[in-house]
Amino acid sequence: MLLLKRTKKKARTLIPFVTDFVTKLTKPMFQNIDVVRYTQMSRALKVGEVYGKCLLQRSYQENAEEIARKLVTEYPEHGFPIYPDDASELGLRLTPIPQAIKGVMESITQCLSGLNAIGKIIVGGTGP
Numbered sequence: 001m002l003l004l005k006r007t008k009k010k011a012r013t014l015i016p017f018v019t020d021f022v023t024k025l026t027k028p029m030f031q032n033i034d035v036v037r038y039t040q041m042s043r044a045l046k047v048g049e050v051y052g053k054c055l056l057q058r059s060y061q062e063n064a065e066e067i068a069r070k071l072v073t074e075y076p077e078h079g080f081p082i083y084p085d086d087a088s089e090l091g092l093r094l095t096p097i098p099q100a101i102k103g104v105m106e107s108i109t110q111c112l113s114g115l116n117a118i119g120k121i122i123v124g125g126t127g128p
Helices: 002-007 011-030 035-057 064-074 084-090 099-111
Strands: none
Touching (some): 064 084
16 A cells, blocks of 8 residues: 555556565565475374363363363473463363372472483382
8 A cells, every 4th residue: 555655556567566575575484384394283283282172171161172272372392381370371270289299299300300201100110
């Protein structure tokens, strides 16, 4: 609209110039996008969202879909902590941790500080 007003030219005259400008401006940004990888990741996120909704449905009937969507979009990886205030904002109900379990969790946290592990924790075990 700005170009139409300032140049007093018709839209069909300006469209080729504008199209060329926008193409040259955005090409560097879009030329390196891997569409196949993007599609795969989009599907993985959608699967996570649908699965999350299924898991939440029993306890959060009316909010399950919204909570699942927020978990997928706002907390995109397992390493991103969800603090109690964040959980409340998401609409999740919190249950206080019994003191006995809290103590065990704190001692495990101290032992595993900085460690990422996949598998099970075996009491008294040495692991694989």
